[in-house]
Amino acid sequence: MKNGMTRGIVMIAGGIFLVYWAQTHSPKDFGQVVGNAVSGGYTMSEPWYYVCLGLGILVGVLGVLRTYKSMK
Helix, strand or coil, X not given: CCHHXXXXXXXXXXXXXXXXXXXXXXXXXXXXXXXXXXXXXXXXXHHHHHHHHHHHHHHHHHHHHHHHHHHC
């Protein structure tokens, strides 16, 4: 694999992880907030939730574009 393709795949994986992290530590879902409080987990503040979600989407899209560009 080319170096650009490998970096693109890593970026896609990183973007997926950031979106997953934001969803599992969301301040929106009351059940999730209670579950995190009981289990000792972490719940993000609302601004950081949106930052993490937006960053994950951005990194994932850039990874897809990088991978697509390296396949040409």
